[in-house]
Amino acid sequence: MLSEKSRPIVEATAPVVAERMPFITPEFYKRMFAARPDLMDGMFSRSSQLEGTQPQALANSIVIFATYILANPDKYPDEVLSRVAHKHASLGLQEDEYPTVYKYLFEAIAADLGDAATEEVVEAWTEVYWLMADALIKIEKGLYASQANDVMHAPFTLVDRKETGNETVVLTFEAADDTALTEAKAGQYVSIITEAEDGLRQPRQYTLLPSGPKQRRVAIKLDHEGEMTKRHHQLALGDVVEISNPYGDITLGGFGDDGSGPLYLFSAGIGVTPMVAFLSELAEQGSTREVVVVHADRSADSWPLREEMSELVEKLPNAKLVSFFSAGGGDFEGRVDVSKLSVPSNAAAYLCGPLDFMKNVRSQLVGAGVPGFQVQYEIFGPDQWMLRDTARAENK
Structure with a gap:
């Protein structure tokens, strides 16, 4: 819980920090890697740094955390923290690196904000950082402990x-x-x-x-x-x-999916991979759940794992496969059009594919009456979307 001393300071400075964080985080990484080039070996993605996706994801997570605890004094954005922690664990991040992150992040904050980074402001945001860091460390320790081995x-x-x-x-x-x-x-x-x-x-x-x-x-x-x-x-x-070891919290029956309603799996391109895994699990369980698998691609020839996915759908008594091909020849031509699928409001949906594809499908699903928290997504690379707790809150 954020202290009463820090709360008004964070509230007053949050808009400025949120505005500057996309500029602060690249400077943070620059400083940290200059001092600790070893962190780039086997842990951080060089291309994500060059593309700016990792700095943007860090900026988003800090701003989301601060905004959330200001609006919800007695809670944390657990779903966002879970997503970040799983990614950290897959990279083998250890507790003793959090002080390293703090040192160079706050050096970058001080350099960017200048005189606005007063002692009181730094102390307040230090509290925010360690509240978030301690929550992540706790989750990550649990993830490591749950593995069948103790190696990264x-x-x-x-x-x-x-x-x-x-x-x-x-x-x-x-x-x-x-x-x-x-x-x-x-x-x-x-x-x-x-x-x-x-x-x-x-x-x-x-x-x-x-x-x-x-x-x-x-x-x-x-x-x-x-x-x-x-x-x-x-x-x-x-x-x-x-x-x-395996990580990731986008699994069947998680968050907005209680397993009782129809299941819709939306994928595009290589985003087919988690859907194949879901279908295999359902087939092994002998599931009789209503499942609608929707895949978007250029054509049947460009569709990865098409035969494997089709075979798995055939093993499920209440499953069907729907295709949208931009080059024509599928069940439908063009981009995924949710209005053609008659998705009920009690459906649970999982999305995986390019970010624009997922944003478009999610917007259509919410517009069709599916609550946002019933729509889960997997994003390849740093998560620049981070909708989890926001999606839950927007349906209250």
Whole structure:
């Protein structure tokens, strides 16, 4: 809980801090990596820094946290904190790095705000930072403790690779040592760490697909502008990579999905991966739930994992598959149009794909009467949206 001393100061300065945070966070990362270049090796994504997505995600999380605790003095934005903590855990972030983040973040704040960064202002926002940090540390400790092992990453050998869709490869890795494997929940992801061309170890997160014992399977879409997907597409059988334990809180039956209403799975492009995992879990459970799978792509040929998804839908007695192809030839042509699907208000929806796709589909679903908190999403890379608790609050 924010102290009564700090509350009025944070309230008065929150608009300024929110306005300046997108400029503060890039400076923070610049300072931190200059002093601690080791943090870029195996933990932080270099491309996310260059693109600005990681600094933007950090800025959003701090502003959302401060705004939330001002409006809700006795609560925290638990769902947003959970999302951040899962991502931190997948990267192996440790408690002792939070003082490092604090040092360089507040140096950047002082440099940006200048004389406005008075002792009282810094003290108040220091309290905000440590309230957020302590909450994340607590969640992350729980996540680490829940794993079947005490390592951050373990070696895995590439044992199979298959092409699917357009420039997408499905890679199957098998444990290369005797590290105990945690059973993944459908929808969770892992960090895969490999060396960039200059030897710097870089992590990337990928949703786990159904796999055999002691295996991890992922699908990777080639990004011609990306630094690491090219490297991953070049992996050969027998190559060894580091893979984290599974993390991620977008799983079936979470948050706004109590499992009682119809289930709608919306995906576009490589966003198909968590949907395949969900369908596999439902099939294993012998689910009779009404499930509508909606996929958007250019064409059937460009649709990753199309055959696997179709086979899983056929195993579910009350499931159907609907396609929207921009090039024509699917069930519908063009972008996903929710009005063509007759989505009931008690539906639970899961979204995965490009951010613009998810924003468009979510807006349509909410407009059709589906409460925002019943619409969950998975975003690849740093989360610049962070709708979780906001979506819940907007339906009160």
